[in-house]
Structures are given as C-alpha cells and as structure tokens.
Amino acid sequence: MIQFGTGGWRAIIGDGFTKENVQKLAQSVIPELNNKKAVVIGYDRRFLSDIASKWLAEVFIGNHVKVYFMNAAAPTPLVMFAAMKYDVDYSFSITASHNPAVYNGIKIFTKGGRDATEKVTQKLSQNLEHLAPVQSMDFDKGLKEGRVEIIQPKNEYIDHILNFIDGDTIRKRNLRILVDTMHGVSKTTLSIILNTVRCDVDIINDRHDTLFGGKLPAPTSQTLNKLSDMVKENHYDLGIATDGDADRIGIVDEYGNYIHPNLLISLIYQYLLEEKGWKGPVVRNLSTTHLLDRIAKEHGEKCIETPVGFKHISSAMQQHQAIIGGESSGGLTIRGHINGKDGILAASILVEMIAVTNKTIHELVKDLYARYGSCYNEERDYSFSNEKKNALIHTLFELKEIPTMPLPIKTVSYLDGLKIVFEDDSWVSARFSGTEPLLRIFAEAGSKETVDSLVKTMEGFLQL
Structure with missing residues (x-):
C-alpha cells in the first residue's frame, strides 16, 4: 500500500518499497500528464535508488512518456532545477532524504519543480485504487529508441x-x-x-x-x-x-x-x-x-x-x-x-x-x-503503537483537550497537530510525523528551563 506523507512516499525497503509499488506509483501518474509527455528522474546514493530510478523510468517509457534521466546520483535540489530547465509537469527523486537507511522513497515534484501538493497526492491515491495495468519497456531498449535522454544539468x-x-x-x-x-x-x-x-x-x-x-x-x-x-x-x-x-x-x-x-x-x-x-x-x-x-x-x-x-x-x-x-x-x-x-x-x-x-x-x-532576545528550542520524537496513536488522536483532535500549562495561553491552533502559543511568545506543539511513525513535540522559549517545563508538561499530559 502506497501512502503519501509530507515529503512524497517513503517506505521500508523490501516491505513497502518494492519494484511492484514503484512501478504502480509511476502508472498512477500517467493519467495526470497533459500534452507535455515528459518527466525528469534523478536519484540519490541510498540502497536501490539507482535501480529503482530505472524501474520508474520503464513505466513512463512504456506509456510513451519521454524520460530525462540523470544517470549519476544527484542532489534533490538539482532534480528540481532540472524540472524547471526542461519544463516538465512531473519530476521524481528516488530518495528517503534524512530517514533511516532501511527506508527509501520517491519525492514527487510538479510543474516548476514544486513539491507535490496534497491535492496532487490525493489524486494519485485515487488513481492507485483504480489502477490500469502497468505498462513498461526495458530501460536499455528505451534508451536506444530515444525514449530516454541522459541529462546532467550540474554545471x-x-x-x-x-x-x-x-x-x-x-x-x-x-x-x-x-x-x-x-x-x-x-x-x-x-x-x-x-x-x-x-x-x-x-x-x-x-x-x-x-x-x-x-x-x-x-x-x-x-x-x-x-x-x-x-x-x-x-x-x-x-x-x-x-x-x-x-x-x-x-x-x-x-x-x-x-x-x-x-x-x-x-x-x-x-x-x-x-x-x-x-x-x-x-x-x-x-x-x-x-x-x-x-x-x-x-x-x-x-x-x-x-x-x-x-x-x-x-x-x-x-x-x-x-x-x-x-x-x-x-x-x-x-x-x-x-x-x-x-x-x-x-x-x-x-x-x-x-x-x-x-x-x-x-x-x-x-x-x-x-x-x-534569547531563544531556546527543543524537539523530541516518540514512537507508538497503533492503539496508542488512536488514543492520542482522540485526546488531541477529537476531544481537543489541552494540558494545564505553566504560562498564560494566547492562542491554540490546530493548523497541523496542536500548537499552543503563550503570552510571552513561547510555544509548544505536538504533531504526527508525515514521514515516519513518530509523534513530535516541539517547544521554544526564552530560557532552557521554560522549554523543558513545556515539553515535560506535554509529555505528562499525553502519557509519553
């Protein structure tokens, strides 16, 4: 199952990140391509990234979409730059960015080299539910036929x-x-x-x-x-x-x-x-x-x-x-x-x-x-079971309960998770990661003591 997060799609290698899923994701993009039938593909140095980039390319060329292919490991910003240079509607970087080594994934960019919006990934999720049969062509054959063009816009x-x-x-x-x-x-x-x-x-x-x-x-x-x-x-x-x-x-x-x-x-x-x-x-x-x-x-x-x-x-x-x-x-x-x-x-x-x-x-x-003024920050990550996650969601976002805080509260926001801002401009937030199974607590204040107090209060309230 392919689930999109804040940075595209990431999964554990051999579990979710497989050839089948990589190629399904590529096939889900085909209906979204307009008259410009071309994409840019790049990859980083993770395990399987180079191979998976060809898995991805094979589906596009199998669907008569030209692939501008970066045949050496490249920074993701370079892939975004190439997307702008070649004026494609979609580009892809095979990477799991800063995630642990057991992960790999695909960052998806739309026209102008922009990160794919939730609207885009929701449409791709819908396409995956009603996916047409995956069409592919051997990478080397596509290269010989001119369906793949090797690029390197590094300079x-x-x-x-x-x-x-x-x-x-x-x-x-x-x-x-x-x-x-x-x-x-x-x-x-x-x-x-x-x-x-x-x-x-x-x-x-x-x-x-x-x-x-x-x-x-x-x-x-x-x-x-x-x-x-x-x-x-x-x-x-x-x-x-x-x-x-x-x-x-x-x-x-x-x-x-x-x-x-x-x-x-x-x-x-x-x-x-x-x-x-x-x-x-x-x-x-x-x-x-x-x-x-x-x-x-x-x-x-x-x-x-x-x-x-x-x-x-x-x-x-x-x-x-x-x-x-x-x-x-x-x-x-x-x-x-x-x-x-x-x-x-x-x-x-x-x-x-x-x-x-x-x-x-x-x-x-x-x-x-x-x-x-001084500024102290703290960030802590917490893993959880599905049962614990459901309990946290119920407390934070359904009941919308908040802890008794040590400072006067100015605003409470649910823009993304829970964020509490205090009268002195200190703040604390709790949200689920969009790339890993983690809950993250962030806090900022004018002193380390206050930051620690805010984090401990949130930890105690959520029983972490």
Missing part, C-alpha cells in the same frame, strides 16, 4: 548558484570550510562552488555507504560530533553538513558549537533584508522559530505560518511574494532560486554572509540574540 545548476552569491567578496576572505556530506550527494556540487570562490575546503564522510556510517543522514547536534570536533581542533572558520539528498543543512561554528537551523534561517532573513536590501515577508512552518516573526515585524514585514511540509512553504512563498521560506529541520529556499529547499544554496549564502559581514557565525548569533 548550469552550479553556475546559477555562483551567480546568486557575491563571489568576489568571498574570495577576499580565504575561508577554511569543513564539509560533512553524511555519505550523501552534495560533495561535487558544494565543493566546486566553494572552491570556485577560493575557499579552502576539506570533506569528510564522502564515501558511498548505504548505511550512512550507522547514523541517520540528518545534520543534527546528535549526528555531527565528528564535524564539531574537527572544526574546533583544526581551526576551521565553519563546518557545513548536508543530509542524505542535500536539501537540508546543518552548521557548526568555529568553536564546534552546533547552530540550530532556526538561527540559520533567522540570520539569512535578516541578512537579505539589511545587507542585500531585499524587501518581503518570510514563510515558516508551525514548528519553526518565532524569531522570524520578530525580525519581520521590526522591518515592517510579515511572517506567514504554514503546516509542516515544504510544499506548503513554497506555495505560501509564491502567494505572498516572500523572500525566504524555511523550516526548523534545516530546509530553506530563497526567492529567485528553485521552488524547494536546497542545502547547497543555503551553505553558499551562509558563506557569503560571513564574508560580507566580516563576522563569524558565532558573532552573528550573539548579535541576533542581543537584538531580538
């Missing part, structure tokens, strides 16, 4: 980012950067960009390892210990990590401190407004910092809140002409680039910001706190 993507940043200023700084690719796909593109602007770049965890070194390929404080230690010991200016498919970013400052993505998005938004002179609102999901709201308010702009899922962010960015959109898990994009999150662009902009301001990330964060 154009790299040039696009280089044109987006202030390379001349970066060149003058001679920055030393340590990059952790987390056994993913960012090595070539990110290293070329940084080397072109004359950064001194070293790379770790770049070999192909489908088990991701035994860690989650997600750039978090728990997974970047090696990067942190090496940056501190070897006096790098910055440590950069990207997740498995390179659409998310994690940062370590010159002292080896992990810098939360909430701070990165806030710093970049402030930088775009003040140093580059851009104007426009910011978009964040409900689990992302309210620092963005404070920055927007000071500059006469708005902060738009969306449900979790970058498809909501990119849609709201277009609707409100926002200059940046981001999420607390490290995904962001900027107006004028692709219509989805891009860890490679985020890294490039951060390097530019250090060069232009002539300050370190540590100094920039210190300045941010001094100007807008």
